[in-house]
Amino acid sequence: MRALLVVNPKATTTSGRTRDVLIHALRSDLKLEVAQTEYRGHARDLAREAAEDGAVDLVVALGGDGTVNETVNGLLSHGPGEKVPRLAVVPGGSTNVFARALGLPNDPVEATGALLNALESRRERPIGLGKAMTEGLPDRWFTFTAGLGFDAGVVGRVEEQRRAGRKSTHALYVTQALRHFITQREQRRSGPVSLELAGSEPAPGMVLAIVSNTSPWTFLGNRPVYPSPLASFDADLDVFGITRMTAFGTARTVRQILRSHGPSTDGTPPPGPSGKHVVSYHDVRHFTLVSQEPVPFQVDGDHLGSRSRVSFTGVRRALRVIV
Template identity: 85%
Template sequence: MRALLVVNPKATTTSGRTRDVLTHALRSDLALEVAHTEYRGHARDLARDAAERGLDLVVSLGGDGTVNEIVNGLLTHGPSDRVPRLAIVPGGSTNVFARTLGLPNDPVEATGALLDALEHRRERAVSLGKAMTEGLPDRWFTFTAGLGFDAGVVGRVEAQRKAGRKSTHGLYVSQALRHYVTEREHRRNGPITLELNGQESVPGLVLAIISNTSPWTFLGNRPVFPSPSASFDSDLDIFGITRMTAFGTARTVRQILRSHTPADGATGPVGPTGKHLVSYHDVRHFTLVSQEPAPFQVDGDHLGDRSRVSFTGVRRALRVIV
Protein backbone atom coordinates (compact mmCIF):
# COMPACT_ATOMS: atom_id res chain seq x y z
CA MET A 1 0.00 0.00 0.00
CA ARG A 2 1.36 3.41 -1.02
CA ALA A 3 0.85 6.11 1.58
CA LEU A 4 1.70 9.72 2.36
CA LEU A 5 2.22 11.02 5.90
CA VAL A 6 1.47 14.76 6.14
CA VAL A 7 3.05 16.34 9.22
CA ASN A 8 2.17 19.78 10.52
CA PRO A 9 5.24 20.62 12.63
CA LYS A 10 3.49 23.70 14.09
CA ALA A 11 0.46 21.81 15.43
CA THR A 12 -0.03 22.24 19.17
CA THR A 13 0.93 18.76 20.40
CA THR A 14 2.92 17.48 17.43
CA SER A 15 6.52 16.64 18.33
CA GLY A 16 9.53 15.27 16.51
CA ARG A 17 9.36 12.16 18.67
CA THR A 18 5.75 11.50 17.69
CA ARG A 19 6.61 11.98 14.02
CA ASP A 20 9.57 9.60 14.23
CA VAL A 21 7.65 6.89 16.06
CA LEU A 22 4.77 7.11 13.60
CA THR A 23 7.07 7.13 10.56
CA HIS A 24 9.00 4.10 11.79
CA ALA A 25 5.81 2.18 12.59
CA LEU A 26 4.13 2.91 9.26
CA ARG A 27 7.20 2.13 7.18
CA SER A 28 7.16 -1.43 8.49
CA ASP A 29 3.89 -2.03 6.60
CA LEU A 30 3.59 0.70 3.97
CA ALA A 31 5.51 2.25 1.09
CA LEU A 32 5.58 5.58 2.92
CA GLU A 33 6.37 9.12 1.85
CA VAL A 34 6.67 11.88 4.47
CA ALA A 35 5.98 15.58 3.86
CA HIS A 36 6.01 18.53 6.26
CA THR A 37 3.65 21.46 5.74
CA GLU A 38 5.34 24.79 5.10
CA TYR A 39 2.48 27.22 4.49
CA ARG A 40 -1.28 27.56 4.93
CA GLY A 41 -2.96 25.31 2.39
CA HIS A 42 0.13 23.11 1.90
CA ALA A 43 -1.61 20.02 3.33
CA ARG A 44 -4.40 20.51 0.78
CA ASP A 45 -1.87 20.69 -2.06
CA LEU A 46 -0.03 17.58 -0.82
CA ALA A 47 -3.26 15.59 -0.52
CA ARG A 48 -4.46 16.67 -3.97
CA ASP A 49 -1.17 15.52 -5.46
CA ALA A 50 -1.40 12.21 -3.59
CA ALA A 51 -4.87 11.61 -5.01
CA GLU A 52 -3.78 12.50 -8.54
CA ARG A 53 -0.82 10.10 -8.25
CA GLY A 54 -3.09 7.26 -7.19
CA LEU A 55 -1.81 6.73 -3.64
CA ASP A 56 -3.91 4.48 -1.41
CA LEU A 57 -3.74 6.32 1.90
CA VAL A 58 -3.01 9.78 3.33
CA VAL A 59 -2.18 10.01 7.05
CA SER A 60 -2.60 13.30 8.91
CA LEU A 61 -0.37 14.19 11.87
CA GLY A 62 -1.70 17.52 13.05
CA GLY A 63 -4.86 19.18 14.27
CA ASP A 64 -8.32 19.70 12.81
CA GLY A 65 -7.02 22.39 10.46
CA THR A 66 -4.56 19.96 8.91
CA VAL A 67 -7.26 17.32 8.54
CA ASN A 68 -9.57 19.83 6.87
CA GLU A 69 -6.92 20.85 4.36
CA ILE A 70 -6.18 17.21 3.54
CA VAL A 71 -9.87 16.43 3.05
CA ASN A 72 -10.25 19.38 0.70
CA GLY A 73 -7.22 18.21 -1.26
CA LEU A 74 -8.46 14.63 -1.48
CA LEU A 75 -11.89 15.78 -2.68
CA THR A 76 -10.67 18.35 -5.22
CA HIS A 77 -12.57 16.47 -7.92
CA GLY A 78 -15.32 15.22 -5.63
CA PRO A 79 -15.95 11.88 -3.91
CA SER A 80 -15.15 8.67 -5.78
CA ASP A 81 -13.78 5.17 -5.19
CA ARG A 82 -10.41 6.40 -6.47
CA VAL A 83 -9.95 8.89 -3.61
CA PRO A 84 -7.30 7.69 -1.12
CA ARG A 85 -8.42 6.68 2.33
CA LEU A 86 -7.75 9.07 5.22
CA ALA A 87 -6.09 8.15 8.53
CA ILE A 88 -5.60 10.50 11.46
CA VAL A 89 -3.09 10.73 14.27
CA PRO A 90 -4.16 13.72 16.40
CA GLY A 91 -1.58 16.43 17.00
CA GLY A 92 -3.67 19.52 17.69
CA SER A 93 -5.19 21.09 20.77
CA THR A 94 -8.74 19.74 20.36
CA ASN A 95 -8.79 17.08 17.58
CA VAL A 96 -12.57 17.05 17.25
CA PHE A 97 -12.83 14.95 14.09
CA ALA A 98 -10.50 12.22 15.38
CA ARG A 99 -12.19 12.06 18.77
CA THR A 100 -15.71 11.91 17.35
CA LEU A 101 -14.54 8.97 15.24
CA GLY A 102 -13.63 7.24 18.50
CA LEU A 103 -9.86 7.49 18.02
CA PRO A 104 -7.53 7.99 21.00
CA ASN A 105 -6.55 11.60 21.64
CA ASP A 106 -3.01 10.58 22.61
CA PRO A 107 -0.83 10.39 19.46
CA VAL A 108 1.10 7.31 20.60
CA GLU A 109 -2.10 5.42 21.41
CA ALA A 110 -3.62 6.65 18.15
CA THR A 111 -0.60 5.28 16.26
CA GLY A 112 -1.21 1.85 17.79
CA ALA A 113 -4.91 2.04 16.93
CA LEU A 114 -4.06 3.03 13.34
CA LEU A 115 -1.68 0.10 12.87
CA ASP A 116 -4.31 -2.29 14.25
CA ALA A 117 -6.98 -0.83 11.97
CA LEU A 118 -4.71 -1.18 8.93
CA GLU A 119 -3.89 -4.78 9.84
CA HIS A 120 -7.57 -5.68 10.17
CA ARG A 121 -8.67 -3.40 7.29
CA ARG A 122 -11.10 -1.43 9.43
CA GLU A 123 -12.60 1.62 7.74
CA ARG A 124 -15.87 3.50 7.52
CA ALA A 125 -17.46 5.85 5.03
CA VAL A 126 -18.43 9.18 6.61
CA SER A 127 -20.67 11.99 5.48
CA LEU A 128 -19.19 15.47 5.08
CA GLY A 129 -20.53 18.96 4.70
CA LYS A 130 -19.75 21.34 1.86
CA ALA A 131 -19.98 25.14 2.06
CA MET A 132 -20.44 27.09 -1.16
CA THR A 133 -19.97 30.83 -1.73
CA GLU A 134 -20.38 32.40 -5.17
CA GLY A 135 -17.01 33.44 -6.59
CA LEU A 136 -14.99 31.42 -4.06
CA PRO A 137 -13.85 27.77 -3.99
CA ASP A 138 -16.18 25.31 -2.28
CA ARG A 139 -15.00 24.21 1.15
CA TRP A 140 -15.55 20.73 2.60
CA PHE A 141 -15.82 20.39 6.37
CA THR A 142 -15.59 17.34 8.59
CA PHE A 143 -17.41 18.33 11.77
CA THR A 144 -18.61 21.95 11.80
CA ALA A 145 -19.12 25.26 10.06
CA GLY A 146 -20.46 28.48 11.50
CA LEU A 147 -21.62 31.96 10.55
CA GLY A 148 -21.87 34.78 13.04
CA PHE A 149 -20.93 34.86 16.72
CA ASP A 150 -19.05 31.54 17.02
CA ALA A 151 -17.00 32.28 13.91
CA GLY A 152 -16.15 35.68 15.38
CA VAL A 153 -14.71 33.92 18.42
CA VAL A 154 -12.62 31.69 16.14
CA GLY A 155 -11.33 34.80 14.37
CA ARG A 156 -10.32 36.35 17.70
CA VAL A 157 -8.46 33.19 18.72
CA GLU A 158 -6.59 33.09 15.41
CA ALA A 159 -5.54 36.71 15.89
CA GLN A 160 -4.22 35.86 19.35
CA ARG A 161 -2.31 32.86 17.99
CA LYS A 162 -0.69 35.04 15.32
CA ALA A 163 0.40 37.35 18.14
CA GLY A 164 2.18 34.45 19.82
CA ARG A 165 -0.46 33.05 22.18
CA LYS A 166 -0.67 29.28 22.52
CA SER A 167 -3.95 27.67 21.50
CA THR A 168 -5.64 26.45 24.68
CA HIS A 169 -9.21 25.87 25.78
CA GLY A 170 -8.79 28.77 28.20
CA LEU A 171 -7.94 31.06 25.29
CA TYR A 172 -11.19 30.12 23.54
CA VAL A 173 -13.22 30.78 26.68
CA SER A 174 -11.60 34.16 27.33
CA GLN A 175 -12.07 35.28 23.73
CA ALA A 176 -15.70 34.12 23.76
CA LEU A 177 -16.33 36.30 26.81
CA ARG A 178 -14.60 39.28 25.21
CA HIS A 179 -16.58 38.81 22.02
CA TYR A 180 -19.83 38.62 23.98
CA VAL A 181 -19.10 41.96 25.61
CA THR A 182 -18.15 43.73 22.36
CA GLU A 183 -20.99 42.37 20.20
CA ARG A 184 -23.84 43.87 22.22
CA GLU A 185 -25.90 45.16 19.29
CA HIS A 186 -25.64 41.96 17.25
CA ARG A 187 -26.59 39.90 20.29
CA ARG A 188 -29.99 41.58 20.24
CA ASN A 189 -30.62 41.89 16.52
CA GLY A 190 -28.97 39.08 14.58
CA PRO A 191 -28.32 39.79 10.89
CA ILE A 192 -28.50 36.19 9.62
CA THR A 193 -31.46 34.51 7.92
CA LEU A 194 -31.75 30.74 7.47
CA GLU A 195 -33.35 29.75 4.15
CA LEU A 196 -34.66 26.17 4.00
CA ASN A 197 -36.04 24.63 0.82
CA GLY A 198 -39.81 24.50 0.99
CA GLN A 199 -40.01 26.02 4.48
CA GLU A 200 -40.46 29.49 5.93
CA SER A 201 -37.22 31.42 6.39
CA VAL A 202 -35.87 31.99 9.90
CA PRO A 203 -34.56 35.58 10.31
CA GLY A 204 -32.67 37.32 13.10
CA LEU A 205 -30.02 34.71 13.89
CA VAL A 206 -27.04 35.89 15.95
CA LEU A 207 -25.21 32.70 15.10
CA ALA A 208 -25.74 29.54 13.09
CA ILE A 209 -23.73 26.41 13.90
CA ILE A 210 -23.78 23.64 11.31
CA SER A 211 -22.80 20.23 12.65
CA ASN A 212 -21.77 17.16 10.69
CA THR A 213 -21.34 15.09 13.86
CA SER A 214 -21.72 15.31 17.62
CA PRO A 215 -20.23 16.60 19.83
CA TRP A 216 -19.60 19.95 18.18
CA THR A 217 -16.33 20.47 20.05
CA PHE A 218 -14.61 19.73 23.36
CA LEU A 219 -13.62 21.88 26.31
CA GLY A 220 -10.76 19.79 27.60
CA ASN A 221 -12.34 16.37 28.01
CA ARG A 222 -15.86 17.76 28.19
CA PRO A 223 -17.95 17.41 25.01
CA VAL A 224 -20.20 20.25 23.84
CA PHE A 225 -23.60 19.33 22.34
CA PRO A 226 -25.56 22.02 20.46
CA SER A 227 -26.84 19.34 18.03
CA PRO A 228 -26.59 15.98 19.84
CA SER A 229 -28.36 14.03 17.08
CA ALA A 230 -25.84 15.00 14.38
CA SER A 231 -24.09 12.00 12.86
CA PHE A 232 -21.54 10.94 10.25
CA ASP A 233 -24.35 8.75 8.84
CA SER A 234 -26.83 11.58 8.18
CA ASP A 235 -26.88 15.01 6.56
CA LEU A 236 -26.31 18.27 8.43
CA ASP A 237 -27.77 19.64 11.67
CA ILE A 238 -28.37 23.35 12.32
CA PHE A 239 -28.39 25.14 15.67
CA GLY A 240 -29.16 28.85 15.85
CA ILE A 241 -29.75 31.57 18.43
CA THR A 242 -31.89 34.61 17.69
CA ARG A 243 -31.04 36.58 20.84
CA MET A 244 -28.19 36.25 23.34
CA THR A 245 -29.30 37.73 26.65
CA ALA A 246 -27.07 37.13 29.67
CA PHE A 247 -29.54 34.79 31.37
CA GLY A 248 -30.55 32.98 28.20
CA THR A 249 -26.98 32.49 27.05
CA ALA A 250 -25.93 31.11 30.44
CA ARG A 251 -28.87 28.69 30.31
CA THR A 252 -27.95 27.56 26.78
CA VAL A 253 -24.31 27.04 27.76
CA ARG A 254 -25.41 24.82 30.64
CA GLN A 255 -27.63 22.81 28.30
CA ILE A 256 -24.99 22.20 25.66
CA LEU A 257 -22.47 21.12 28.30
CA ARG A 258 -24.74 18.58 29.96
CA SER A 259 -24.78 14.87 29.17
CA HIS A 260 -27.39 14.14 26.52
CA THR A 261 -29.33 10.96 27.10
CA PRO A 262 -32.81 10.10 25.82
CA ALA A 263 -35.62 11.27 28.08
CA ASP A 264 -38.47 8.93 28.97
CA GLY A 265 -40.25 8.06 25.75
CA ALA A 266 -37.75 9.95 23.57
CA THR A 267 -36.25 8.28 20.52
CA GLY A 268 -32.96 10.18 20.53
CA PRO A 269 -30.75 12.51 22.53
CA VAL A 270 -32.29 15.68 23.91
CA GLY A 271 -30.88 18.95 22.55
CA PRO A 272 -30.97 22.45 24.06
CA THR A 273 -34.35 24.19 24.12
CA GLY A 274 -35.45 27.77 24.66
CA LYS A 275 -37.46 30.70 23.33
CA HIS A 276 -34.60 32.07 21.23
CA LEU A 277 -33.19 28.76 19.97
CA VAL A 278 -33.81 27.01 16.65
CA SER A 279 -32.61 23.58 15.58
CA TYR A 280 -32.98 21.27 12.59
CA HIS A 281 -31.80 17.70 12.13
CA ASP A 282 -30.61 15.85 9.01
CA VAL A 283 -30.97 18.68 6.46
CA ARG A 284 -29.52 18.12 2.96
CA HIS A 285 -29.53 21.67 1.52
CA PHE A 286 -29.93 25.18 2.99
CA THR A 287 -28.53 28.72 2.78
CA LEU A 288 -27.48 31.34 5.31
CA VAL A 289 -27.84 34.99 4.27
CA SER A 290 -26.51 37.90 6.33
CA GLN A 291 -27.65 41.51 6.02
CA GLU A 292 -24.01 42.49 6.49
CA PRO A 293 -20.82 40.45 6.08
CA ALA A 294 -20.51 38.10 9.07
CA PRO A 295 -17.57 36.00 10.31
CA PHE A 296 -17.41 32.52 8.78
CA GLN A 297 -15.51 29.40 9.88
CA VAL A 298 -15.17 25.75 8.90
CA ASP A 299 -13.63 23.14 11.21
CA GLY A 300 -12.26 25.92 13.43
CA ASP A 301 -10.58 27.76 10.54
CA HIS A 302 -11.65 31.41 10.17
CA LEU A 303 -12.27 32.22 6.50
CA GLY A 304 -13.15 35.89 6.77
CA ASP A 305 -16.59 37.47 6.38
CA ARG A 306 -19.39 36.17 4.18
CA SER A 307 -22.84 37.51 3.23
CA ARG A 308 -24.28 34.36 1.69
CA VAL A 309 -23.21 30.73 2.12
CA SER A 310 -25.04 27.64 0.88
CA PHE A 311 -24.53 24.24 2.47
CA THR A 312 -25.08 20.67 1.43
CA GLY A 313 -24.58 17.34 3.17
CA VAL A 314 -22.83 14.61 1.19
CA ARG A 315 -23.24 11.09 2.52
CA ARG A 316 -20.44 8.50 2.32
CA ALA A 317 -18.14 11.18 0.93
CA LEU A 318 -14.86 9.80 2.28
CA ARG A 319 -13.42 6.53 3.62
CA VAL A 320 -11.58 6.85 6.94
CA ILE A 321 -9.38 4.28 8.67
CA VAL A 322 -10.78 3.60 12.15
Protein backbone atom coordinates in the same frame (compact mmCIF):
# COMPACT_ATOMS: atom_id res chain seq x y z
CA MET B 1 -0.11 -0.34 0.92
CA ARG B 2 1.45 2.91 -0.31
CA ALA B 3 0.74 5.86 1.98
CA LEU B 4 1.52 9.55 2.31
CA LEU B 5 1.94 11.00 5.79
CA VAL B 6 1.17 14.72 5.84
CA VAL B 7 2.83 16.24 8.93
CA ASN B 8 2.15 19.65 10.39
CA PRO B 9 5.45 20.39 12.19
CA LYS B 10 3.72 23.14 14.19
CA ALA B 11 1.03 20.81 15.58
CA THR B 12 0.26 21.81 19.15
CA THR B 13 0.72 18.52 21.00
CA THR B 14 3.41 16.64 19.08
CA SER B 15 7.17 17.02 19.43
CA GLY B 16 9.83 16.10 16.89
CA ARG B 17 10.68 13.01 18.90
CA THR B 18 7.03 11.91 18.95
CA ARG B 19 6.80 12.38 15.18
CA ASP B 20 9.89 10.24 14.66
CA VAL B 21 8.39 7.44 16.76
CA LEU B 22 5.10 7.61 14.82
CA ILE B 23 6.86 7.59 11.45
CA HIS B 24 8.93 4.56 12.46
CA ALA B 25 5.80 2.73 13.61
CA LEU B 26 3.87 3.49 10.42
CA ARG B 27 6.78 2.47 8.21
CA SER B 28 6.70 -0.99 9.78
CA ASP B 29 3.36 -1.63 8.00
CA LEU B 30 3.25 0.87 5.14
CA LYS B 31 5.29 2.00 2.15
CA LEU B 32 5.41 5.46 3.62
CA GLU B 33 6.33 8.80 2.13
CA VAL B 34 6.51 11.75 4.55
CA ALA B 35 5.83 15.37 3.67
CA GLN B 36 5.89 18.31 6.08
CA THR B 37 3.62 21.29 5.54
CA GLU B 38 5.40 24.60 4.96
CA TYR B 39 2.55 27.09 4.48
CA ARG B 40 -1.18 27.47 5.00
CA GLY B 41 -2.95 25.28 2.45
CA HIS B 42 0.08 23.03 1.88
CA ALA B 43 -1.68 19.94 3.29
CA ARG B 44 -4.45 20.51 0.72
CA ASP B 45 -1.91 20.74 -2.10
CA LEU B 46 -0.09 17.59 -0.97
CA ALA B 47 -3.31 15.58 -0.67
CA ARG B 48 -4.57 16.80 -4.05
CA GLU B 49 -1.31 15.73 -5.71
CA ALA B 50 -1.57 12.31 -4.03
CA ALA B 51 -5.15 11.88 -5.26
CA GLU B 52 -4.27 12.95 -8.80
CA ASP B 53 -1.15 10.75 -8.89
CA GLY B 54 -3.28 7.64 -8.42
CA ALA B 55 -0.49 5.59 -6.82
CA VAL B 56 -1.28 6.41 -3.18
CA ASP B 57 -3.82 4.24 -1.36
CA LEU B 58 -3.89 6.12 1.92
CA VAL B 59 -3.22 9.66 3.14
CA VAL B 60 -2.52 10.06 6.86
CA ALA B 61 -2.92 13.51 8.40
CA LEU B 62 -0.80 14.20 11.49
CA GLY B 63 -1.94 17.47 13.02
CA GLY B 64 -4.98 19.28 14.29
CA ASP B 65 -8.41 19.82 12.76
CA GLY B 66 -7.04 22.48 10.40
CA THR B 67 -4.55 20.02 8.91
CA VAL B 68 -7.28 17.40 8.57
CA ASN B 69 -9.61 19.87 6.84
CA GLU B 70 -6.94 20.88 4.34
CA THR B 71 -6.14 17.23 3.65
CA VAL B 72 -9.81 16.38 3.05
CA ASN B 73 -10.22 19.32 0.69
CA GLY B 74 -7.17 18.15 -1.25
CA LEU B 75 -8.43 14.58 -1.49
CA LEU B 76 -11.83 15.78 -2.74
CA SER B 77 -10.54 18.44 -5.15
CA HIS B 78 -12.34 16.59 -7.95
CA GLY B 79 -15.19 15.29 -5.80
CA PRO B 80 -15.86 11.94 -4.12
CA GLY B 81 -15.17 8.69 -5.98
CA GLU B 82 -13.87 5.17 -5.68
CA LYS B 83 -10.37 6.23 -6.74
CA VAL B 84 -9.98 8.78 -3.94
CA PRO B 85 -7.38 7.54 -1.42
CA ARG B 86 -8.57 6.59 2.04
CA LEU B 87 -7.99 8.99 4.91
CA ALA B 88 -6.46 8.26 8.32
CA VAL B 89 -5.92 10.72 11.14
CA VAL B 90 -3.32 10.93 13.92
CA PRO B 91 -4.41 13.75 16.25
CA GLY B 92 -1.77 16.36 16.99
CA GLY B 93 -3.75 19.53 17.69
CA SER B 94 -5.19 21.09 20.81
CA THR B 95 -8.78 19.81 20.37
CA ASN B 96 -8.88 17.16 17.59
CA VAL B 97 -12.66 17.15 17.24
CA PHE B 98 -12.79 15.07 14.06
CA ALA B 99 -10.48 12.33 15.35
CA ARG B 100 -12.32 12.10 18.66
CA ALA B 101 -15.71 12.05 16.92
CA LEU B 102 -14.45 9.00 15.01
CA GLY B 103 -13.70 7.34 18.35
CA LEU B 104 -9.91 7.59 18.09
CA PRO B 105 -7.70 8.12 21.16
CA ASN B 106 -6.68 11.73 21.66
CA ASP B 107 -3.05 10.74 22.26
CA PRO B 108 -1.05 10.52 18.99
CA VAL B 109 0.90 7.41 20.01
CA GLU B 110 -2.24 5.54 21.07
CA ALA B 111 -4.02 6.73 17.91
CA THR B 112 -1.15 5.35 15.79
CA GLY B 113 -1.57 1.98 17.49
CA ALA B 114 -5.30 2.08 16.76
CA LEU B 115 -4.57 2.98 13.12
CA LEU B 116 -2.17 0.05 12.69
CA ASN B 117 -4.74 -2.31 14.21
CA ALA B 118 -7.41 -0.97 11.86
CA LEU B 119 -5.13 -1.45 8.85
CA GLU B 120 -4.32 -5.02 9.90
CA SER B 121 -8.03 -5.76 10.34
CA ARG B 122 -8.97 -3.85 7.16
CA ARG B 123 -11.39 -1.66 9.12
CA GLU B 124 -12.74 1.39 7.37
CA ARG B 125 -16.01 3.33 7.23
CA PRO B 126 -17.55 5.71 4.74
CA ILE B 127 -18.52 9.04 6.28
CA GLY B 128 -20.65 11.94 5.16
CA LEU B 129 -19.21 15.43 4.93
CA GLY B 130 -20.55 18.95 4.60
CA LYS B 131 -19.78 21.32 1.76
CA ALA B 132 -19.98 25.11 2.02
CA MET B 133 -20.44 27.11 -1.18
CA THR B 134 -19.96 30.86 -1.66
CA GLU B 135 -20.42 32.45 -5.08
CA GLY B 136 -17.11 33.52 -6.56
CA LEU B 137 -15.03 31.47 -4.10
CA PRO B 138 -13.89 27.82 -4.06
CA ASP B 139 -16.20 25.33 -2.35
CA ARG B 140 -14.99 24.21 1.05
CA TRP B 141 -15.56 20.73 2.50
CA PHE B 142 -15.83 20.43 6.28
CA THR B 143 -15.57 17.38 8.50
CA PHE B 144 -17.45 18.40 11.64
CA THR B 145 -18.65 22.01 11.66
CA ALA B 146 -19.11 25.34 9.94
CA GLY B 147 -20.38 28.55 11.48
CA LEU B 148 -21.62 31.99 10.51
CA GLY B 149 -21.81 34.83 13.01
CA PHE B 150 -20.85 34.89 16.67
CA ASP B 151 -18.96 31.58 16.96
CA ALA B 152 -16.90 32.34 13.84
CA GLY B 153 -16.09 35.74 15.35
CA VAL B 154 -14.64 33.97 18.38
CA VAL B 155 -12.54 31.76 16.10
CA GLY B 156 -11.25 34.87 14.36
CA ARG B 157 -10.25 36.43 17.68
CA VAL B 158 -8.40 33.27 18.69
CA GLU B 159 -6.50 33.21 15.39
CA GLU B 160 -5.44 36.83 15.95
CA GLN B 161 -4.09 35.85 19.37
CA ARG B 162 -2.22 32.88 17.90
CA ARG B 163 -0.61 35.08 15.24
CA ALA B 164 0.54 37.30 18.11
CA GLY B 165 2.30 34.32 19.69
CA ARG B 166 -0.35 32.96 22.08
CA LYS B 167 -0.65 29.19 22.38
CA SER B 168 -3.98 27.65 21.39
CA THR B 169 -5.65 26.46 24.59
CA HIS B 170 -9.22 25.93 25.74
CA ALA B 171 -8.76 28.81 28.19
CA LEU B 172 -7.88 31.09 25.28
CA TYR B 173 -11.14 30.18 23.49
CA VAL B 174 -13.20 30.81 26.63
CA THR B 175 -11.52 34.17 27.25
CA GLN B 176 -12.04 35.33 23.68
CA ALA B 177 -15.66 34.15 23.72
CA LEU B 178 -16.35 36.29 26.80
CA ARG B 179 -14.64 39.31 25.24
CA HIS B 180 -16.60 38.85 22.01
CA PHE B 181 -19.84 38.59 24.01
CA ILE B 182 -19.12 41.90 25.75
CA THR B 183 -18.13 43.80 22.60
CA GLN B 184 -20.96 42.56 20.34
CA ARG B 185 -23.88 43.95 22.35
CA GLU B 186 -25.94 45.35 19.47
CA GLN B 187 -25.55 42.29 17.25
CA ARG B 188 -26.45 40.01 20.16
CA ARG B 189 -29.84 41.72 20.47
CA SER B 190 -30.83 41.43 16.83
CA GLY B 191 -28.84 39.00 14.73
CA PRO B 192 -28.37 39.53 10.99
CA VAL B 193 -28.36 35.87 9.87
CA SER B 194 -31.35 34.08 8.31
CA LEU B 195 -31.78 30.41 7.39
CA GLU B 196 -33.37 29.70 4.02
CA LEU B 197 -34.70 26.16 3.61
CA ALA B 198 -36.79 24.91 0.70
CA GLY B 199 -40.40 24.36 1.71
CA SER B 200 -40.11 26.36 4.94
CA GLU B 201 -40.43 29.97 5.95
CA PRO B 202 -37.04 31.69 6.49
CA ALA B 203 -35.77 31.68 10.08
CA PRO B 204 -34.45 35.24 10.56
CA GLY B 205 -32.62 37.16 13.26
CA MET B 206 -29.93 34.66 14.23
CA VAL B 207 -26.88 35.92 16.09
CA LEU B 208 -25.07 32.71 15.24
CA ALA B 209 -25.66 29.65 13.09
CA ILE B 210 -23.70 26.47 13.75
CA VAL B 211 -23.78 23.76 11.09
CA SER B 212 -22.82 20.32 12.41
CA ASN B 213 -21.76 17.25 10.46
CA THR B 214 -21.27 15.14 13.60
CA SER B 215 -21.60 15.35 17.35
CA PRO B 216 -20.12 16.67 19.58
CA TRP B 217 -19.51 20.07 18.03
CA THR B 218 -16.31 20.63 20.01
CA PHE B 219 -14.63 19.86 23.34
CA LEU B 220 -13.68 21.94 26.35
CA GLY B 221 -10.83 19.81 27.63
CA ASN B 222 -12.44 16.39 27.88
CA ARG B 223 -15.95 17.87 28.11
CA PRO B 224 -17.96 17.43 24.89
CA VAL B 225 -20.21 20.26 23.70
CA TYR B 226 -23.54 19.31 22.09
CA PRO B 227 -25.55 22.03 20.30
CA SER B 228 -26.85 19.35 17.89
CA PRO B 229 -26.67 15.98 19.69
CA LEU B 230 -28.29 14.02 16.83
CA ALA B 231 -25.77 15.12 14.19
CA SER B 232 -23.99 12.16 12.63
CA PHE B 233 -21.47 11.17 9.95
CA ASP B 234 -24.24 8.88 8.64
CA ALA B 235 -26.84 11.65 8.19
CA ASP B 236 -26.96 15.03 6.46
CA LEU B 237 -26.36 18.32 8.28
CA ASP B 238 -27.79 19.78 11.50
CA VAL B 239 -28.26 23.49 12.18
CA PHE B 240 -28.31 25.22 15.56
CA GLY B 241 -28.97 28.93 15.93
CA ILE B 242 -29.67 31.56 18.58
CA THR B 243 -31.76 34.64 17.78
CA ARG B 244 -30.94 36.63 20.92
CA MET B 245 -28.00 36.34 23.34
CA THR B 246 -28.84 37.79 26.73
CA ALA B 247 -26.59 37.00 29.68
CA PHE B 248 -29.22 34.81 31.39
CA GLY B 249 -30.43 33.11 28.21
CA THR B 250 -26.94 32.41 26.96
CA ALA B 251 -25.90 30.92 30.31
CA ARG B 252 -28.95 28.64 30.18
CA THR B 253 -28.13 27.50 26.64
CA VAL B 254 -24.48 26.89 27.54
CA ARG B 255 -25.60 24.64 30.42
CA GLN B 256 -27.82 22.72 28.01
CA ILE B 257 -25.12 22.12 25.42
CA LEU B 258 -22.63 21.03 28.08
CA ARG B 259 -24.89 18.41 29.63
CA SER B 260 -24.23 14.73 29.01
CA HIS B 261 -25.85 13.09 25.98
CA GLY B 262 -25.07 9.44 26.59
CA PRO B 263 -27.36 6.66 25.32
CA SER B 264 -30.78 6.70 26.98
CA THR B 265 -32.15 3.63 28.73
CA ASP B 266 -35.45 3.73 26.83
CA GLY B 267 -34.02 4.41 23.37
CA THR B 268 -35.41 7.94 23.07
CA PRO B 269 -33.27 10.53 21.26
CA PRO B 270 -31.17 12.80 23.48
CA PRO B 271 -32.69 16.25 24.04
CA GLY B 272 -31.03 19.20 22.36
CA PRO B 273 -30.97 22.80 23.60
CA SER B 274 -34.39 24.44 23.80
CA GLY B 275 -35.90 27.87 24.39
CA LYS B 276 -37.73 30.58 22.49
CA HIS B 277 -34.49 31.99 21.08
CA VAL B 278 -33.16 28.60 19.89
CA VAL B 279 -33.41 27.47 16.25
CA SER B 280 -32.76 23.79 15.54
CA TYR B 281 -32.94 21.57 12.44
CA HIS B 282 -31.84 17.95 12.05
CA ASP B 283 -30.66 15.96 9.01
CA VAL B 284 -31.04 18.67 6.34
CA ARG B 285 -29.56 18.10 2.87
CA HIS B 286 -29.56 21.63 1.37
CA PHE B 287 -29.98 25.11 2.86
CA THR B 288 -28.54 28.63 2.75
CA LEU B 289 -27.46 31.08 5.44
CA VAL B 290 -27.90 34.72 4.48
CA SER B 291 -26.73 37.75 6.46
CA GLN B 292 -27.87 41.37 6.16
CA GLU B 293 -24.21 42.35 6.46
CA PRO B 294 -20.93 40.44 6.09
CA VAL B 295 -20.24 38.43 9.25
CA PRO B 296 -17.41 36.07 10.28
CA PHE B 297 -17.38 32.59 8.75
CA GLN B 298 -15.47 29.47 9.83
CA VAL B 299 -15.14 25.83 8.82
CA ASP B 300 -13.64 23.20 11.14
CA GLY B 301 -12.28 25.97 13.36
CA ASP B 302 -10.56 27.82 10.48
CA HIS B 303 -11.61 31.47 10.12
CA LEU B 304 -12.25 32.29 6.44
CA GLY B 305 -13.10 35.97 6.69
CA SER B 306 -16.60 37.43 6.35
CA ARG B 307 -19.52 36.21 4.26
CA SER B 308 -23.04 37.46 3.56
CA ARG B 309 -24.38 34.32 1.83
CA VAL B 310 -23.24 30.70 2.14
CA SER B 311 -25.06 27.63 0.82
CA PHE B 312 -24.57 24.21 2.38
CA THR B 313 -25.11 20.65 1.31
CA GLY B 314 -24.62 17.32 3.04
CA VAL B 315 -22.84 14.63 1.02
CA ARG B 316 -23.24 11.13 2.38
CA ARG B 317 -20.47 8.53 2.01
CA ALA B 318 -18.14 11.22 0.67
CA LEU B 319 -14.90 9.70 1.99
CA ARG B 320 -13.56 6.40 3.33
CA VAL B 321 -11.75 6.64 6.66
CA ILE B 322 -9.52 4.06 8.35
CA VAL B 323 -10.82 3.56 11.91
